[in-house]
Amino acid sequence: xxxxxxxxxxxxxxxxxxxxxxxxxxxxxxxxxxxxxxxxxxxxxxxxxxxxxxxxxxxxxxxxxxxxxxxxxxxxxxxxxxxxxxxxxxxxxxxxxxxxxxxxxxxxxx
Amino acid sequence: xxxxxxxxxxxxxxxxxxxxxxxxxxxxxxxxxxxxxxxxxxxxxxxxxxxxxxxxxxxxxxxxxxxxxxxxxxxxxxxxxxxxxxxxxxxxxxxxxxxxxxxxxxxxxxxxxx
Numbered sequence: 069x070x071x072x073x074x075x076x077x078x079x080x081x082x083x084x085x086x087x088x089x090x091x092x093x094x095x096x097x098x099x100x101x102x103x104x105x106x107x108x109x110x111x112x113x114x115x116x117x118x119x120x121x122x123x124x125x126x127x128x129x130x131x132x133x134x135x136x137x138x139x140x141x142x143x144x145x146x147x148x149x150x151x152x153x154x155x156x157x158x159x160x161x162x163x164x165x166x167x168x169x170x171x172x173x174x175x176x177x178x
Numbered sequence: 179x180x181x182x183x184x185x186x187x188x189x190x191x192x193x194x195x196x197x198x199x200x201x202x203x204x205x206x207x208x209x210x211x212x213x214x215x216x217x218x219x220x221x222x223x224x225x226x227x228x229x230x231x232x233x234x235x236x237x238x239x240x241x242x243x244x245x246x247x248x249x250x251x252x253x254x255x256x257x258x259x260x261x262x263x264x265x266x267x268x269x270x271x272x273x274x275x276x277x278x279x280x281x282x283x284x285x286x287x288x289x290x291x292x
Contacts, residue, residue, distance in 0.1 A: 099278055108266055110182075110283035111221070118278070156220055163234040164275050165211065168220035 073169050074157060080175040087144045089172040091157030092137075098160060100133060100140050105154045105171070114142075114155075144174075152176045181205060182271050184284035191259050191291050199254040199287045201269030209233075209272040210252040211281065212244060214265045221268055227252055228275045256289075264291045 075090045093100070099118045103111040117124045117133045117140065124131045130143040144151055154173045158166040181204035191197050203210050209228045213221035223236035227246035241257040250271070256263055266288050270281035 101280070103283075108217075108286070108288070110268060110285045111270075111281075112283070113280045116278065116280065163226075164279070165223050165226055165234050165236075166221075166270075166281060167223065168213075170218075170220045 074155070074172040076172060077170070078173040078175070080177060081147060083147055083149055083176050083178050085147055087147050087151070087174055087176075089142050089155055089174070091140045091142070091169055093140075093157070093159050093169075094138065095159075095161075097135070101158045101160075101166070102129075102131060102140075102142050103156045103158060105156065107153070111156065147174075147176045149176050149178055182269060182282050182284035184267075184269050184287050186287060187285065188288045189290070191289065193259055193261060193291055195259050196255065196257045197259060197289065199256075199267050199269075199289070201252045201254070201271075201284055203250045203252065203269075203271030204282050207271035207273050207282070208250050209275050209279070210246055210250065211270045211272070212252070212254045213268040213270065214238075214263075215268060215286075216265045224254065233275065259291045261291050264289060 073092050101116045102114040105111045115126045117131050128145045133140045154171040156171045158168045183202045185200045211226040212224040215221045225235040226233045230246045243255045246252045266286045268286045270283045272279040
């Protein structure tokens with residue numbers, strides 16, 4: 069079963085614009101992680117936000133977490149063609165295993 | 179590059195056959211997890227190994243089995259292959275077992291069952 073659900077399923081924007089994608093989850097969490105996957109290859113860790121954090125930044129990435137709404141958002145500012153990928157959120161269950169959403173497919177148009 | 183290597187990268191097998199996929203974890207990592215990812219879907223957890231012991235299993239039948247070796251490399255074995263087993267199989271290693279631990283993924287093995 070999948071813990072998180074990303075929204076939207078797909079997003080297409082112009083290069084230079086900001087991209088926002090959301091993740092909702094079902095159970096209480098210790099942390100939430102965001103990963104990127106290029107075209108059916110391995111996933112790359114982007115950022116981890118703990119349940120007692122509300123916002124975290126890493127370069128052009130900004131992640132927020134609202135535990136009362138069981139939701140998180142990932143903002144990519146000043147998008148580039150290289151940001152074209154699928155983005156997934158994941159949470160760790162009580163056995164430390166990652167449970168994943170279905171992902172948001174982001175396309176950056178030049 | 180994450181330092182996690184998987185082999186082979188692509189594989190075509192016939193229904194009913196058996197397959198072994200291999201994963202070499204990043205140096206110093208003692209935890210390995212395996213995932214199945216169907217096209218257009220998120221990864222589905224298969225099982226996890228910590229210091230050579232299975233530490234949990236997802237909703238997969240017993241014909242999916244695994245091993246972790248003393249050097250922490252790992253294998254995923256699938257018996258009696260079915261068409262629905264066609265997917266990208268991902269291996270991820272972690273430095274330790276824990277909720278705050280980042281997972282480092284290999285590039286995956288694309289399995290096609292015909």
